[in-house]
Amino acid sequence: xxxxxxxxxxxxxxxxxxxxxxxxxxxxxxxxxxxxxxxxxxxxxxxxxxxxxxxxxxxxxxxxxxxxxxxxxxxxxxxxxxxxxxxxxxxxxxxxxxxxxxxxxxxxxxxxxxxxxxxxxxxxxxxxxxxxxxxxxxxxxxxxxxxxxxxxxxxxxxxxxxxxxxxxxxxxxxxxxxxxxxxxxxxxxxxxxxxxxxxxxxxxxxxxxxxxxxxxxxxxxxxxxxxxxxxxxxxxxxxxxxxxxxxxxxxxxxxxxxxxxxxxxxxx
Amino acid sequence: xxxxxxxxxxxxxxxxxxxxxxxxxxxxxxxxxxxxxxxxxxxxxxxxxxxxxxxxxxxxxxxxxxxxxxxxxxxxxxxxxxxxxxxxxxxxxxxxxxxxxxxxxxxxxxxxxxxxxxxxxxxxxxxxxxxxxxxxxxxxxxxxxxxxxxxxxxxxxxxxxxxxxxxxxxxxxxxxx
Numbered sequence: 001x002x003x004x005x006x007x008x009x010x011x012x013x014x015x016x017x018x019x020x021x022x023x024x025x026x027x028x029x030x031x032x033x034x035x036x037x038x039x040x041x042x043x044x045x046x047x048x049x050x051x052x053x054x055x056x057x058x059x060x061x062x063x064x065x066x067x068x069x070x071x072x073x074x075x076x077x078x079x080x081x082x083x084x085x086x087x088x089x090x091x092x093x094x095x096x097x098x099x100x101x102x103x104x105x106x107x108x109x110x111x112x113x114x115x116x117x118x119x120x121x122x123x124x125x126x127x128x129x130x131x132x133x134x135x136x137x138x139x140x141x142x143x144x145x146x147x148x149x150x151x152x153x154x155x156x157x158x159x160x161x162x163x164x165x166x167x168x169x170x171x172x173x174x175x176x177x178x179x180x181x182x183x184x185x186x187x188x189x190x191x192x193x194x195x196x197x198x199x200x201x202x203x204x205x206x207x208x209x210x211x212x213x214x215x216x217x218x219x220x221x222x223x224x225x226x227x228x229x230x231x232x233x234x235x236x237x238x239x240x241x242x243x244x245x246x247x248x249x250x251x252x253x254x255x256x257x258x259x260x261x262x263x264x265x266x267x268x
Numbered sequence: 269x270x271x272x273x274x275x276x277x278x279x280x281x282x283x284x285x286x287x288x289x290x291x292x293x294x295x296x297x298x299x300x301x302x303x304x305x306x307x308x309x310x311x312x313x314x315x316x317x318x319x320x321x322x323x324x325x326x327x328x329x330x331x332x333x334x335x336x337x338x339x340x341x342x343x344x345x346x347x348x349x350x351x352x353x354x355x356x357x358x359x360x361x362x363x364x365x366x367x368x369x370x371x372x373x374x375x376x377x378x379x380x381x382x383x384x385x386x387x388x389x390x391x392x393x394x395x396x397x398x399x400x401x402x403x404x405x406x407x408x409x410x411x412x413x414x415x416x417x418x419x420x421x422x423x424x425x426x427x428x429x430x431x432x433x434x435x436x437x438x439x440x441x442x443x444x445x
Binding site: 039042043046047049050051053054057059060061062063064065100101102103104111113115143144145148166167170174175177220221222223224225226227228229257258259 | 269289304326327328329331336337338339341342344364365366380382383384385386387388389390391404405406419421423431432434435436438439440442443
């Protein structure tokens with residue numbers, strides 16, 4: 001079983017780094033067809049061309065192969081006689097050598113690079129228990145360009161969270177490789193809001209009225225692909241909510257670039 | 269919007285004719301540099317001459333001296349070094365997200381390469397050498413040979429025009445409405 005987890009980690013990363021999920025490609029294609037700015041259309045088409053080259057040649061589509069983040073869904077009736085996190089870390093080390101991935105993980109102060117994308121806290125594993133005996137693993141490599149623009153705001157309950165999200169995106173979108181996917185965490189506590197925002201990205205797509213209205217409002221800004229103007233600033237927004245303290249209104253915005261890489265592998 | 273195919277290193281004349289919105293393809297040598305290389309250059313000087321050079325904000329993915337993926341990184345992190353870098357004679361900075369435009373006036377241009385397009389970029393680049401290898405793969409100063417590297421958009425020109433700034437202003441106006 002441990003071997004299967006290691007192999008699944010390598011396989012999930014391999015596919016995540018060299019291709020995009022069909023629904024992501026479809027959103028970029030639809031945006032390219034609708035986009036009225038020639039330069040923006042050109043950018044969207046070049047992005048699609050890049051995904052094609054990456055797929056054909058087995059190359060990471062972006063040189064920022066990201067921090068290694070995984071979502072694991074584990075059956076409640078399954079018991080493992082090994083450390084899941086160590087098995088996934090071993091898969092990350094193999095993937096770093098074999099795909100290969102750029103070594104990105106460094107100590108936060110000395111900035112010393114571990115060389116293999118692992119270290120204390122890395123890979124980051126988000127674990128959920130589900131019914132049954134199954135085990136699945138989703139690789140969600142996260143690049144720094146978009147992650148660096150992310151933000152948690154501890155708002156006054158009298159504030160409008162949608163205005164806060166709108167203003168934050170308007171100010172930061174250009175540096176996050178738009179068109180963007182936005183994961184929003186609404187409520188909870190300081191750290192729960194951030195985790196909800198990450199989960200929102202994992203759970204995309206969002207289709208509720210408030211999600212679609214916010215998406216339309218953001219696209220009205222005209223920031224466009226790469227911040228150089230256009231109709232397509234964001235391709236999707238997902239909001240995850242939790243109850244919060246009566247005195248609080250935490251809002252987290254997790255930016256995701258257009259290269260929304262994600263691959264799920266079910267382990268038999 | 270004019271399309272240019274230029275040879276590096278670049279002269280003052282080469283960059284003077286470029287106007288924000290133009291499309292540029294570059295061939296010839298260029299250097300990558302990001303956070304650590306910039307800090308080191310400020311402290312101890314640059315190990316190579318940057319006279320007329322093109323500096324690419326990029327931390328490439330390389331194996332056995334083959335460029336596998338090499339799109340641009342966010343230039344904003346290097347904004348504090350723009351004056352130093354341009355003083356060394358750099359004529360063009362390539363990146364994504366833009367840089368404050370004022371230091372570029374009468375000196376150099378900022379070229380935007382589509383972000384996230386590392387696999388496409390890799391097809392247009394090969395390794396000539398590496399400087400400051402002790403900084404690691406992403407942070408080293410790589411010397412690449414570019415072949416029709418692009419399309420890049422002139423986002424900041426030498427005449428004070430800044431496309432990002434224009435988009436930001438128009439977005440702010442939209443925000444107020």
